[in-house]
Amino acid sequence: MAAIIDNVIGRGARYALLNRNFRESLNVGFGMNGRAAVEIVVASIVLNLSANLLSTNVISEPLLTQYQFSALILMAFITTYQGHSVHNQGQHRL
Numbered sequence: 001m002a003a004i005i006d007n008v009i010g011r012g013a014r015y016a017l018l019n020r021n022f023r024e025s026l027n028v029g030f031g032m033n034g035r036a037a038v039e040i041v042v043a044s045i046v047l048n049l050s051a052n053l054l055s056t057n058v059i060s061e062p063l064l065t066q067y068q069f070s071a072l073i074l075m076a077f078i079t080t081y082q083g084h085s086v087h088n089q090g091q092h093r094l
Contacts, residue, residue: 039076043069 016025043064050063064072 039072043072043076 012025016022046064047066047069050059053059054062
């Protein structure tokens, strides 16, 4: 939820500073949520690295637990879906 709020307010507000209207600013803010591919790739790499480091006894606790990984994947899907649906609605109104 914090990521969604950050994208909408932070990026949308910066876009609004470029003298855009409110609707365009919200469209940009919500649209920036649809970047799940990067989050999924990074989380997968960290999960695999963590398993490798644990198996060689380099670390004693995982860098990323399976529960944390699942939460990141869920957040990626939610923000992607939300970003695309709001973006599509915004396109019809502009």
